[in-house]
Amino acid sequence: MSKIIGAIEIGTSQAKAMVGEVTENRPLNIVGVATRPNEGMRKGEIVDFNKAADAVHAAIAEAEKMSGTTVDSVYLSQTGCHLRGQMLTGSASVSASDNRVSVSDLERASAEATRREPAAGRSYIHHVRTPIVLDGKVVDDPVGMLGKKIDLGYWSIDGDDQAITLALHVLHNYSLDVSDLILSSIASSTMMAGPDLRRAGVLVIDLGAGVTDLAVYRQGYVAYTGVVPVGGDHVTGDLSMGLRVLEPYAEKLKLEHGKASPDPSDEGEEVWIIGNKTIGDRSVSRKAISDVIHVRVVELFEIISKELGEQLDPEDLKGGVLLTGGGAELPGIEEVASKVLGLPARKASFTPGSIAPELARHENATVLGLLHYGLEDHGLPGRKRKDNEEGIFTKLKDLIGIG
Numbered sequence: 292m293s294k295i296i297g298a299i300e301i302g303t304s305q306a307k308a309m310v311g312e313v314t315e316n317r318p319l320n321i322v323g324v325a326t327r328p329n330e331g332m333r334k335g336e337i338v339d340f341n342k343a344a345d346a347v348h349a350a351i352a353e354a355e356k357m358s359g360t361t362v363d364s365v366y367l368s369q370t371g372c373h374l375r376g377q378m379l380t381g382s383a384s385v386s387a388s389d390n391r392v393s394v395s396d397l398e399r400a401s402a403e404a405t406r407r408e409p410a411a412g413r414s415y416i417h418h419v420r421t422p423i424v425l426d427g428k429v430v431d432d433p434v435g436m437l438g439k440k441i442d443l444g445y446w447s448i449d450g451d452d453q454a455i456t457l458a459l460h461v462l463h464n465y466s467l468d469v470s471d472l473i474l475s476s477i478a479s480s481t482m483m484a485g486p487d488l489r490r491a492g493v494l495v496i497d498l499g500a501g502v503t504d505l506a507v508y509r510q511g512y513v514a515y516t517g518v519v520p521v522g523g524d525h526v527t528g529d530l531s532m533g534l535r536v537l538e539p540y541a542e543k544l545k546l547e548h549g550k551a552s553p554d555p556s557d558e559g560e561e562v563w564i565i566g567n568k569t570i571g572d573r574s575v576s577r578k579a580i581s582d583v584i585h586v587r588v589v590e591l592f593e594i595i596s597k598e599l600g601e602q603l604d605p606e607d608l609k610g611g612v613l614l615t616g617g618g619a620e621l622p623g624i625e626e627v628a629s630k631v632l633g634l635p636a637r638k639a640s641f642t643p644g645s646i647a648p649e650l651a652r653h654e655n656a657t658v659l660g661l662l663h664y665g666l667e668d669h670g671l672p673g674r675k676r677k678d679n680e681e682g683i684f685t686k687l688k689d690l691i692g693i694g
Contacts, residue, residue, distance in 0.1 A: 295322075297354070297362035297467075298661035300475070301347055301458060303332045303501025303524065307658045308350035308365075310358040319662060321650060323358030325350045334520050335371035335502040337457045344461045351465060364468035366665040367458060368657055369416055370475040370504055373451035376516045378421070379404045380444040392425065392433040392441060394673035400441045401671060409449040416455060416472045418445040419513045420669065429510070432672035446513045448474055471665060476504035476516050478660030481667075483615045483639035486511065493610030494603070494634070496595065497657065498618025500524045503591060507599065509607050517598055521591045523618045526584055533583040534575050540564050550581040551588045551623040557581060588624060592631035603632055612636035617654040 293314040300307040310323035327350040331343030355361050381404030383396050405418055424442040425433045433441060455472070462469055480495040489508040497504040501522045507515040526549075530541035548562050561574040596603060611634045614625055619638050628636035641651040646659065 295360050295362055296662060296665065297365035298658050298665070299347060299351070299365045299462065300368045300658040300661065301332060301337070301343060301461065302329060303335055303499060303522065305329050306346040306350045308347070308354040309658045309662060310354045310360070310362055311662045313666065319666065321647065322360070323354035324650065325353035325357065333501060335499070335518065336373065336454055337461070340457060340461070344464060347461050348465050351467070362467065364470045365462065366661040367462065367469050367472055368475045368478055368661055369450065369458065369472050370499070370502055370518055371450070371454060372502065372518050372520050373454045374448055374474070374518055376446055376448045378444055379407055379447045380442065381405070382440060382442045384440055385438055390437050390439060392436050392438055394434055394671070396441050397423070397434070397443070397671045397673065400443050404443060404445055405447070412452050413449045414452055414455060415447055415449045417448040417474050419477065420445055421512045422510060434673040446516065448516060473661055473664055474516055475657050476506035477513065478664050479504070479615050479656040480506045480508065480660070481664040482656045482660035484508065484613055485642070488610040488613070491610040492608040494608055494612045496612060496614050496628070498523065498614060498616040500617065503595070505595060507602055515599070515602055519591065519594050519598065521594060526587050529583050529587050530580065534579065536564050544575070544580055545584065548577055548580050549584050549621060551621050551627045552585050553578055553581045584621070585627070588627050589631060592628050596632055603634060605634060608634060613639045615639040615653045615656045619653045
């Protein structure tokens with residue numbers, strides 16, 4: 292018996308839809324995927340509902356057509372500068388007379404950690420559990436162990452109600468239910484940073500078109516997430532202004548000739564803007580292209596460095612920096628990241644054989660990660676998954692009137 296699941300990423304430049312088939316004792320099988328240009332987003336947030344909805348609906352329809360089936364519910368990515376994260380903690384004394392930890396002890400600690408309400412006009416979209424500590428020692432599953440006190444926490448992300456509602460209504464208008472909202476940075480990290488790397492400590496940077504998503508992992512758990520309002524579209528805009536060319540040609544120059552750092556071998560070399568050498572076409576210096584890109588890329592990593600501050604500790608991040616997203620394809624970007632952030636940086640890669648070669652591209656990391664993260668159980672030990680899933684998202688859908 293198989294189950295069909297879907298994933299949607301409403302990105303700044305494009306909407307992506309993916310359909311997966313889950314069969315017991317077999318790996319996830321991707322049976323449909325589609326991408327459509329999206330002109331309804333800016334910096335990760337919807338600014339034109341109808342254009343965003345049209346792009347998403349077209350992508351879903353094409354992915355369903357490819358798969359030969361339909362999806363009833365999807366996992367939806369969330370990004371945008373309206374999102375904020377904070378660490379919430381709670382504790383509970385072990386209640387049993389024999390000092391054996393029970394599920395109810397974990398539930399009481401969890402309830403204390405998540406009892407704090409977000410500010411007015413905001414809602415939680417994600418409670419990502421951090422390590423469970425029993426009497427000062429980190430344990431994976433304390434149920435049945437002897438102890439006196441349980442401590443646990445969540446990296447909790449809340450967002451603007453209006454922004455969240457718009458994204459949900461895009462799918463609700465297509466008669467699709469949303470199984471869960473998943474932070475884009477966590478989705479891409481799930482796909483690109485394996486368990487060993489997350490345990491070693493790693494900073495995952497997802498370089499998108501409108502924004503850049505960050506996720507810091509320590510000891511295998513999320514320790515920080517953030518969204519920087521700078522992405523690949525800003526590089527394109529800089530090239531358009533600096534070289535005095537239209538944005539479509541600036542994007543073409545970036546993709547075909549762009550580098551994150553000037554290359555001495557490019558000195559004196561010219562490239563054509565349109566490429567057909569006809570009337571109206573002209574040449575520009577290849578070095579000039581890289582010079583413009585370099586300034587913006589350095590600025591991006593300086594913003595990240597300032598935001599993370601002391602979290603960029605080599606002792607805590609032995610896995611260094613992992614770059615993914617469409618912007619990670621820019622040649623030389625890992626060298627710039629390493630120099631500015633003071634940590635070894637490299638482009639993420641898919642595990643050989645883990646995904647079909649035609650899908651193994653940085654730009655697909657988030658939508659693939661949505662499916663994989665959604666299939667995992669991230670709840671408290673000892674609880675059935677159905678119980679873990681009820682709560683935060685049910686409350687969110689009730690709040691905005693989507694049942």
